[in-house]
Amino acid sequence: MSFEAELEKGEFSIPECRSCDMVIWPPSEFCNRCFGPVSLRRGEFEGKVIEFSRQDNLYFCLVEFEKDVRILARTSESPEIGKRVKMSRCGISNGSYFFQVS
Ligand SMILES: [Zn+2]
Incomplete structure (x- = not known):
């Protein structure tokens, strides 16, 4: 099971080493x-x-999960630095990853 195969199904997961965690x-x-x-x-x-940055009426934010995982995600609400967000949608579209948080 790969991260990408899961993402394709809309599932976000965090890859971890089984030996050194x-x-x-x-x-x-x-x-x-x-x-x-x-x-x-x-x-x-x-x-x-x-x-975060804004492009037209879309916001893009850099979100940090578990200290090591940084993801560029879309959001519809105006973000704030330090705000806690959850992954609301993710997947692969036209060959590239997309993430949405709220
Ligand atoms: Zn390891």
């Missing part, structure tokens, strides 16, 4: 520290807005 980001099949196998942790992850 390190979060593997960007996602990879093997740990970049010990080459151990990576497993996916599912859950309701809460992130924090680090930065």
